[in-house]
Amino acid sequence: xxxxxxxxxxxxxxxxAGRLYAGIDVGSAATKAVLLSEDGRLVGHHVxxxxxxxxxxAETVLDLALAEIGAPRSSIVRIVSTGFGRTVVPGxxxxxxxxxxxxxGAYHHFPMAITVIDVGGQDNKVIRLAADGRQxxxxxxxxxxxxxxxxxxxxxxxxxxxxxxxxxxxxxxxNRSIRIGSYCTVFAATEVLSRIRAGAGLPELAxxxxxxVAQRVLETGHAEGPIVLTGGVAEHSPMLVEILDQKLxxxxxxxxxxxxxxxxxxxxxARDGGGTP
Amino acid sequence: xxDAKPKPIETAKMMKRIMADHFREADAxxxxxxxxxxxxxxxxxxxxxxxxxxxxxFPENHAAMLGATRxxxxxxPKANAIGYSPDICxxxxxxxxxxxxxxxxxxxxxGLTGIPKPHVLVYNTNQCRDVKDWFxxxxxxxxxxxxxxxxxxxxxxxxxxxxxxIAGQLRAMVPELxxxxxxKLDLDRFREVVKESRETSRLWRETLETAAHKPSPLTxxxxxxxxxxxxxxxxxxxxNEYYRALLQELRGRIDxxxxxxxxxxxxxxxxxxxxWGRLREMAVQFLGLKTCVVASTYCSSWIFDALDPAExxxxxxRAYTELFIVRDDQYKERYIRRMCEQxxxxxxxxxxxxxxxxxxxxxxxxxxxxxxALGRPFVAFNGDLNDLRCxxxxxxxxxxxxxxxxxxxx
Numbered sequence: 164x165x166x167x168x169x170x171x172x173x174x175x176x177x178x179x180a181g182r183l184y185a186g187i188d189v190g191s192a193a194t195k196a197v198l199l200s201e202d203g204r205l206v207g208h209h210v211x212x213x214x215x216x217x218x219x220x221a222e223t224v225l226d227l228a229l230a231e232i233g234a235p236r237s238s239i240v241r242i243v244s245t246g247f248g249r250t251v252v253p254g255x256x257x258x259x260x261x262x263x264x265x266x267x268g269a270y271h272h273f274p275m276a277i278t279v280i281d282v283g284g285q286d287n288k289v290i291r292l293a294a295d296g297r298q299x300x301x302x303x304x305x306x307x308x309x310x311x312x313x314x315x316x317x318x319x320x321x322x323x324x325x326x327x328x329x330x331x332x333x334x335x336x337x338n339r340s341i342r343i344g345s346y347c348t349v350f351a352a353t354e355v356l357s358r359i360r361a362g363a364g365l366p367e368l369a370x371x372x373x374x375x376v377a378q379r380v381l382e383t384g385h386a387e388g389p390i391v392l393t394g395g396v397a398e399h400s401p402m403l404v405e406i407l408d409q410k411l412x413x414x415x416x417x418x419x420x421x422x423x424x425x426x427x428x429x430x431x432x433a434r435d436g437g438g439t440p
Numbered sequence: 441x442x443d444a445k446p447k448p449i450e451t452a453k454m455m456k457r458i459m460a461d462h463f464r465e466a467d468a469x470x471x472x473x474x475x476x477x478x479x480x481x482x483x484x485x486x487x488x489x490x491x492x493x494x495x496x497x498f499p500e501n502h503a504a505m506l507g508a509t510r511x512x513x514x515x516x517p518k519a520n521a522i523g524y525s526p527d528i529c530x531x532x533x534x535x536x537x538x539x540x541x542x543x544x545x546x547x548x549x550x551g552l553t554g555i556p557k558p559h560v561l562v563y564n565t566n567q568c569r570d571v572k573d574w575f576x577x578x579x580x581x582x583x584x585x586x587x588x589x590x591x592x593x594x595x596x597x598x599x600x601x602x603x604x605x606i607a608g609q610l611r612a613m614v615p616e617l618x619x620x621x622x623x624k625l626d627l628d629r630f631r632e633v634v635k636e637s638r639e640t641s642r643l644w645r646e647t648l649e650t651a652a653h654k655p656s657p658l659t660x661x662x663x664x665x666x667x668x669x670x671x672x673x674x675x676x677x678x679x680n681e682y683y684r685a686l687l688q689e690l691r692g693r694i695d696x697x698x699x700x701x702x703x704x705x706x707x708x709x710x711x712x713x714x715x716w717g718r719l720r721e722m723a724v725q726f727l728g729l730k731t732c733v734v735a736s737t738y739c740s741s742w743i744f745d746a747l748d749p750a751e752x753x754x755x756x757x758r759a760y761t762e763l764f765i766v767r768d769d770q771y772k773e774r775y776i777r778r779m780c781e782q783x784x785x786x787x788x789x790x791x792x793x794x795x796x797x798x799x800x801x802x803x804x805x806x807x808x809x810x811x812x813a814l815g816r817p818f819v820a821f822n823g824d825l826n827d828l829r830c831x832x833x834x835x836x837x838x839x840x841x842x843x844x845x846x847x848x849x850x
Contacts, residue, residue, distance in 0.1 A: 247834050262842035263849075286835065298846040300811070303839060305822050385808075 182240045185228075186429025187221050188261065189213060189248030192284025192312055193395055196224035197426040198232065198239075199434055207232040208423050210395075217248040225254075243433040245425050247285075257432070262288055262301050264428030269391040270296045271431055272418040278386040280415070281425070282376065282396040282403070284312040289384030302384035309346045310379025312396050317348050318372040321355050322365050329369050333402040336370035338363075343375040351375065370402070377406040390415040393424035444727040446720070447700060449662060451686040458678050459668055463550045469495035470556035476621050477558045479578070481571040483741070483760055484564040485589065485610055487637050487675045487752065491630035492621045497556055498672045499574065500567075503531035505545045506538055507716025507826035515541055516827055529570035530795040530826035536577055560620045562613070563588035566766050568798045585620060587613045591761065594768045598761050606757035631749040634756065637675035638747035643683035644670040645743045650690040651734040652783050655699030656707065657690045660733035661723035662700065664714045670742040701732040706847045709780050710736040712791030713799045713825040718833070725837060729844045735783040737764055737776065738799070765798055772801055773810055780814055786847055789840075790820040794830035819843040 181201060188195040190213060198207035209228040213220045221244070229236060244252035245264040252258075259267075261281070269279040270292055279290040287310050290301040304310050319326045341363055345351045355368055376396065390411060396403055398421035408414040418424055469477035478494035480486050482501070489496045506512040512530065515537030520526050522540070524533050538544055539555065546552040561575040561584055572588060579586035589609045592602055614625055647666070651658045666686060673679035693700075708726075710733050715722065726733060741764055748755035764775060780788065788810065790802035797803070807818040821839050824830040 247838070260838050260842040260845060262838065263845045298849055300817055301839075301842060301846070302820070303835060 181238065183207075183234060183238045184430050184433040185225060185239050185242040186264070186426040186431070186433055187225060187242060187244045187246075187252050187255065188264065188423070188426035188429060189217050189221055189244065189246040189252060190261070190284055190395075190425070191247050191286070193422065194220035194224050194246070194248070195423045195426040196221075196228040197420075197423050197430045198228050198234070199427075199430040201434075203431070203434060205420070205427065205430075207234070208420060208426065210422060213248065217251050218253060221248070221252040241433040241436070243429040245429040259429060259432050261425045262290055262303075263298070264425040264432065265393050266290045266292055266298050266301075267296075267428030267431050268424035268426075269393055269418060269428075271427060273389065273391050273416055276388040277391045277416075278388055279391045279393060280380055280383075280386070280397075281394040282311065282380060282392070283394045287311055287380050287383055287394075289380070289386060291385075291387060300384075304379070304383050307346060307348070309348060309351070310376050310383065312394075314348050314351065314376060314379075315372055315396065315400070317352055318343075318355060318368070321352050322368055324365065324369070327399070329372065330400045330402045332366050333369035333373050335366035336364075338367050339370050339374075341367050341371040343371045346379070373400065373402045373406055377403055377410055381407075381410060386411075389413070392417050393421050395422040398422040443724045444702070446659070446661065446723045446727060447698075449666065449686070449689060451682070451689050452665070454682060454685055455666065455668060458673065458682060460550050461678075462672055463546055463552060463556075465495050466497040466556040467546075467550075467552045470558065476560075477556055478617075479558040479561045479575065481563045481567055481575070481588075482671055483566050483763060484562050485613075485756060485760075487633045487747075487756060488610060488614075488617070488625075488630065489562060490675045491633045491752075492617055492625055493623060494560070494617075494621060496672070497558065499535055499555075500531055500571075501668065501672050502544070502546070502555060503535045503826065504716050505549075506534040507531075508719060509545045510717045510828070511538070511543065511545065512717065512826040513828045515543065516829075526795070526827070526829075528795060529568060529574070530824055532570050532574040532577075533795075534826045535574065539578075539581075557582060558584055560584060560617065561586045561588075562617075564591055564760060565589065566591035566760055566763055568796075585616060587616050589613075589760075591766055593766050595761060595766050596768045596771060598758060602761050603754055603757045606761055607753040610753050610756060627752070630752045633675045634747050634752045635749040636677060636680065637744070638749070640670055640674040640676075640679045640683065641742070641744040641747060643680055643687065645740075645745075647683055647687055647690065648735065648739055648743075649782075650687070650694060651732075653694050654707075654784065655697075655701065655704035656732045656734045656783075657693035657698060657700055658734075659700045659723060659726070660710045660736045660739065661714075661719050661726075663736065663739035664716075664719060667739050667742055674742070699732070701727055701730060703730045704732045706731040706786050706844060707734045707784055708732070709734070709776065709783065709785035709788045710738070710791070711776060711788060711801050713738060713793045713796050715791070715823045715828075715831060715836075716826055717828050718823075718831070718836075721833070722840075725840060729841065731844050731847075733789065734785060735779050737779070737801070740779070741765065769801075769804060769806060773806060773813070776801075776806075776810060777814060780810075780816065785816065787816050787843065788818040789843070790818060792820055792822050794822065794824045795827055796825055799825075817843070817846060
């Protein structure tokens with residue numbers, strides 16, 4: 164689901180000349196860096212697991228994003244950090260919350276009244292934005308893994324498949340009526356075991372896991388207007404996007420590099436010169 | 441840059457002294473011949489008990505101390521293990537758990553060997569049913585009489601029927617209290633205590649209302665500490681001496697343009713319980729965010745305008761039934777709306793305390809309704825008053841910071 168530093172993915176646009184603005188999002192599961200050129204083009208990015216050494220993760224994603232475009236560290240004018248590890252990022256001039264950054268990144272791609280749903284590794288957020296980009300309100304999940312990437316990891320573990328295989332497996336589900344009803348991830352895992360005992364197939368259970376995440380996310384907060392999905396789960400699990408489409412009756416919008424949307428927002432704040440309120 | 445520190449309030453030194461006296465008197469009353477100790481719930485009939493010569497001890501205050509000293513979460517599992525659910529009041533479970541462990545913060549703070557054993561336990565269910573269960577534990581444990589008042593809930597207008605019922609229950613407990621106290625109720629003394637308590641209430645209201653000033657000289661986090669005498673010493677002259685001194689200091693801050701939060705940019709209202717184990721961290725975070733939490737439902741819950749020495753039973757009944765916690769949602773919405781306007785709050789923080797449904801007013805759509813009516817945003821966070829197993833530091837910090845970012849973004 165994410166690069167392990169060996170082969171940085173190609174960024175969407177040509178390498179820049181001159182000054183760069185960096186956003187670094189140290190999330191609970193993954194650390195992301197985005198580089199913006201002076202004119203606001205995304206010119207480099209990198210993603211890796213956060214692991215236990217958050218400082219190293221932040222340094223590494225930034226170095227590899229720079230290496231990808233052959234730019235020196237000195238080309239960075241300003242760094243804004245975000246995510247749960249935002250306060251430990253070396254060299255960051257300012258911090259913003261991941262809520263503000265996902266909102267900013269999503270609005271950059273979809274400048275209208277939207278509801279941003281970020282499904283992260285250990286939390287999810289529902290953020291409502293006005294047509295002018297002002298944040299109207301937000302909600303986070305309860306202190307619970309339901310509706311997050313951590314839930315999918317647990318279910319993948321129970322099913323003895325890799326997290327990256329879960330989406331493909333879910334697509335093979337013929338019976339899509341199985342539901343995992345519990346809020347609690349441990350109870351949900353128990354439900355999965357009882358379904359296995361009753362003869363349910365792995366694809367059906369993988370589908371049920373995505374359905375559960377979609378349901379929990381929609382329960383987090385009221386969504387108005389088009390929904391923009393951000394975060395690693397949105398980027399790597401098209402199944403979730405499809406299920407949300409079915410539930411909402413309209414396809415959610417997914418920005419490019421959805422996993423890096425928070426880092427993009429941070430980089431945009433860096434370019435603005437904004438930071439801690 | 442190091443975190444800013446909350447500005448000390450000098451009068452707090454006086455509070456330390458009078459609270460120490462309070463606990464030592466409670467300890468003495470539990471041991472010495474001729475003295476009697478009553479345990480009382482936080483909005484129980486303290487005035488009546490004082491009038492009958494009891495020294496009064498408040499277990500809710502003790503439970504908050506367990507929370508503030510961050511020992512509650514160590515003790516709660518002991519109560520859970522004997523059948524008190526992790527989902528019920530974590531004041532109850534922390535206090536009972538600490539008792540089972542033979543621990544109390546009163547040991548380190550005041551040199552007491554344990555919590556003071558009562559001669560009678562007196563509850564009022566206006567806080568919740570849990571206070572009755574809590575006291576019942578000790579009544580069984582120590583074979584001590586348990587008396588109390590069963591309050592109404594979801595009260596709209598406070599009617600004569602409500603008042604008559606509660607006043608009747610208060611009167612009905614008098615013979616048992618007289619038996620335990622070994623003396624008759626002196627009505628003149630009772631009126632005198634109610635008068636003092638009314639004055640405590642008036643002074644506490646004035647203290648809290650200093651925060652309507654811009655910038656505020658006081659934060660909610662200060663208020664949760666300085667409400668101590670209004671809870672445990674109301675009805676006694678010493679509480680009134682304390683609040684006169686505190687008021688003088690706060691008025692001095694206003695005159696000197698001294699803000700509790702330097703550079704105050706945003707003002708917030710707090711609904712729900714404090715997170716006792718995180719008071720300082722939250723106070724420091726809001727200092728850094730240049731945001732003052734100026735008013736709260738919680739601290740204001742010890743204002744009893746209805747107390748009247750001319751009618752001590754009826755006015756106590758009215759005061760304790762006018763209480764926010766027992767009112768219906770229409771009243772609560774009007775109340776919070778009025779408070780937000782009076783204190784110029786830019787937004788509302790709602791604490792959804794896992795183990796305290798009666799103080800978690802966000803669960804039936806009130807934040808959304810009030811936000812719409814007031815045109816001011818809100819943030820609701822999950823936490824608890826005492827059980828830090830139900831609390832996520834990172835998530836709550838991020839939500840507060842994001843809320844202030846939202847306010848700053850206009």
